[in-house]
Amino acid sequence: MCDSRQQQKINYYEQRLNIRQVIEDANLQELDEALNICDLSSVERKFHLWQRLLPRVHPFYAVKCNDDPMIVQVLAKLGAGFDCASKNELKLVLGSAVTPERIIFANPCRPVSHLAYAEKHGVTNGTVDNEFEIYKLYKHYPSSNLIVRYKSEAKEAQCPLGDKFGCDADGDATALMLLAKALELNVTGTSVHVGSGCSELGAYNRAIRKAKHLFQFGELLDFDMNLLDIGGGFPGSDDEKFEKIAEDVNKSLDRYFPDENVEIIAEPGRFFVASALTLICKIHAKREVRNPSTGKLDTVMYYLNDGIYGSFNCILYDHQVIIAEHYLNSTEDLPQFKSLLFGPTCDALDMITDNLQLPNLNRGDLIGFPNMGAYTVPVASPFNGFEVPKRMYFQAI
Ligand SMILES: Cc1ncc(COP(=O)(O)O)c(C=O)c1O
The missing domain is CATH 3.20.20.10 (Alanine racemase)
Structure with a gap:
């Protein structure tokens, strides 16, 4: 637990917090840890x-x-x-x-x-x-x-x-x-x-x-x-x-x-607090599963930098239903595939969801999860040596 008197840096925004802008400014593609964007x-x-x-x-x-x-x-x-x-x-x-x-x-x-x-x-x-x-x-x-x-x-x-x-x-x-x-x-x-x-x-x-x-x-x-x-x-x-x-x-x-x-x-x-935190995860690895008879792409498995042992413990303990948002531009015409999201640890239980439809994303792409403020951070552990997400704080001017 942090010292309560410790003052963290607050970033200020006008009118509406723009998550895409935060992602760009924070240069997240370069970071290996997930990030919690906390809107105070x-x-x-x-x-x-x-x-x-x-x-x-x-x-x-x-x-x-x-x-x-x-x-x-x-x-x-x-x-x-x-x-x-x-x-x-x-x-x-x-x-x-x-x-x-x-x-x-x-x-x-x-x-x-x-x-x-x-x-x-x-x-x-x-x-x-x-x-x-x-x-x-x-x-x-x-x-x-x-x-x-x-x-x-x-x-x-x-x-x-x-x-x-x-x-x-x-x-x-x-x-x-x-x-x-x-x-x-x-x-x-x-x-x-x-x-x-x-x-x-x-x-x-x-x-x-x-x-x-x-x-x-x-x-x-x-x-x-x-x-x-x-x-x-x-x-x-x-x-x-x-x-x-x-x-x-x-x-x-x-x-x-x-x-x-x-x-x-x-x-x-x-x-x-539920809606105050948006979690941004990076795809650090992926696997494509093809239909054995047609050879067509069937399912994509993504490995993210946060999982069930981290913030997504809320799926197990809090029965949270996860919403995922990708940040690609104009994807309306792109085909969607059954997508599985996994956390970073070596445990097969570390699966975030197995029923998403997403376009075929790349390693390094980011996925955002809104409403991740309740019963997530305090329970997260660095199991397997993977860090719990970093935090950035925002407040309206
Ligand atoms: C004693 C007590 N009070 C309050 C709460 C907070 O509940 P909620 O997050 O549903 O408002 C809990 C949650 O477990 C609790 O055990």
């Missing part, structure tokens, strides 16, 4: 869109989605809060001049040393979904605020999370609150995640209705219930879908949480 203004635009469509919900950016320090700094300056899952994420965010009350330690299972770090730096809000974590907090961080994470899953989501986190909202959540009461700990709110890349419109309404019941139960126990956390799950590049989800969230909040004294937060990850 895209992150800013998403923040303003969020504020306009979800004015009652304070976004706490889920750092796990892309822990690029420049992105964290942009969001910190705009006034976002942060969802951190570990000591290192806390360090990164605190190092970006974010005060501890703008952080939620949103990992219901934390090592003791990470809790100690949170306590030392005044990060008091943290999620919890099981009794063992409650006993751990009782022993190691009894003054923290417990935010009970319950389960309420979308019927359709790119990455469901409910098999790992969240207690049952009806029975278990109330039992945890009773246990916290008996141990004289403070429960101050609820948290949920409907699933990352949520496609079901009614999912947030269901989750917020469940939170209302838990708030009522908490108030019966005399807890000061003041934080409603509706989690992540918001779309990364489909703003129309976001608009519909936001409408549903606003209606549900007005219905179940009209009280202005309850602080409402969310933990969007992919929403802010």
